[in-house]
Amino acid sequence: MAFQCQRDCYMKVFVTSVVSCCPAELKQEVNGKKETLKGFNVILQDTVLFPEGGGQPDDRGLIGEAPVLKVTRQGPDAVHFVTSPVEVGQEVRVKVDWERRFDHMQQHSGQHLITALADSMFGYKTTSWDLGRHRSTIELDTQSVKAAQLQELEEAVNEKIRAHIPVNVQLLSLNDPAVEKVRSRGLPEDHAGPIRVVDIEGIDANMCCGTHVKNLSHLQVIKLLGTEKGKKNKTNLIFLAGNRVLKYAEKSYSTERSLVSLLKTGPDEHVQAVDKLQKSFKLLQKTNLSLLRDTAVFIAQNFMNNPERGNFFSLHKKEGDNEFMNIIANEINTEEILVFLTVGEEKGPGLFLLAGPSGQVTELGPQILELLQGKGAGKNGRFQGKANSLAKREEVEALLRQHCKHHSS
The missing domain is CATH 2.40.30.130 (Elongation Factor Tu (Ef-tu); domain 3)
Incomplete structure (x- = not known):
């Protein structure tokens, strides 16, 4: 039916x-x-x-x-x-919902057209396809599609659209000899009644239950965005049809205007400008890491050179990483001194490190994990990990000070 x-x-x-x-x-x-x-x-x-x-x-x-x-x-x-x-x-x-329906009609008829021409031009069979929310994909039975072939296929597809070729729907009985000439990936098990065939005049006849445009001109235009590696020995061809091409162009132009404003250059210089920014960022990142390491050494040595220092050292710094904390711990004599370090947002997520006498670290590590709602592990006098929240950092510090006070008395 x-x-x-x-x-x-x-x-x-x-x-x-x-x-x-x-x-x-x-x-x-x-x-x-x-x-x-x-x-x-x-x-x-x-x-x-x-x-x-x-x-x-x-x-x-x-x-x-x-x-x-x-x-x-x-x-x-x-x-x-x-x-x-x-x-x-x-x-x-x-x-x-006509906007959704017509979009599906354009993508589905577009898939039939691309599939038929990819087969007739290059012998690439379609093994499956996906009508996505923003772009559609055709799985072709080939390891790769050359850039020149992609361009040739796109030109051929749009030439057929400009030719105003009709798309007709026929209902054939199962025993009709014409069924044998129709492209198909098989009928569903619960199929009943006549077979529905979508026929693009002179190009393709395909068994299909979907909704389609009645003329290729209603596709407006098709854009082949490119290919991606698919499943074993397959290639995924990505395409847009009809109104999706217009929306893609509108979105691309909006992005282009935003980049012109941000980069202060014309569209043709965007790639060069971004490349320059990335190189500058990497250089700054390298310089920042070097300064951070020097800062870590300075912080640790400053503490060790203080004649009034005790047996506990605590520090929180918004900027930093695990390496920053480990450098500080390496510079301090953690066989005698308990060190508690954190980096990140004061009340938000971050990283922590507890270093000191092995027995004390093993005993205190799990307690710190609980207070910081974190995940971590330790060995050889080091216990470190991620904290979901540093909101109770002061409670942790108070616990450690009390512990150190008890051990020194």
Whole structure:
């Protein structure tokens, strides 16, 4: 059975009746967290909302005033998930989210065109494809695609778009001889009824359940962004079609304007300007590390040269790293002196190091970990790690001072 969305991919609103409405749950991810949403599965007499299939994501839209959050195919039926119930038997107005739908149509028809030409021009077969939210990917059965081939393919694809070539949908019976000439990766196990074939006149005939443009001119333009290494002996070809190319150009221009303002140079000098900045940053980083090491040695020697120093040394510095702390500990006689060092934000995350007599460090290390909500380990008179919060640093210092006072008395 073909749904109304497959019979007329350009229909945006459709009136039909409700066949069933049953309580259901939808598992979805919101801001990285998995949630289970309670709602209803609705089956309609027919639908203009495409259920996920053929590599194409499902549509969004409305049944009456109820937003449709998911559409899946179960056998001959399209199942719509909504959060509020609809009355069985009543007529409802079904409206598709046209911007999302037309975007999917452009990407899907674009994939068919690219796949057909990559095969006819270079013999590269398509083994799978992915219609992503921002860019789409075609997996080609080849180890690599040369830059010249990529350019030639892009030119050929856009030439076909300019040629106004029609895209037709045919319904063929399983025993029709024409089926043997149709490109296919196989039918789903629960397929029933005639076979739907998307035919780009003179270019490609492909079994497909998805929604497509009716003329290649509706693709507007296709941009091949490049390739990435895919699975074993495969290459992923990344592309944009139609409105996505316009959005990509708009975003790129906005970024370009921001870089002009930040770098104070024209677009043609951006790469050179960033390269110069990176080299300057690396030089400053190297100089800063050298100064930090010198500072660490100075801090330690200043403490050791103080005739009134005790058997405990504590220091917190916002800037620093593990090397900075270890240099200080190396310069101090930690066989007799307990050293507690931290770097990072005063009340936020950071690094810590406890150094001193081996027995004392082994005893105190776990207590420090607990107070700093940290992770770490120790051996040979050193205990160090990461602190999730340095908010209780003063409590740690008080604990260590008390410990040193007890040991010196």
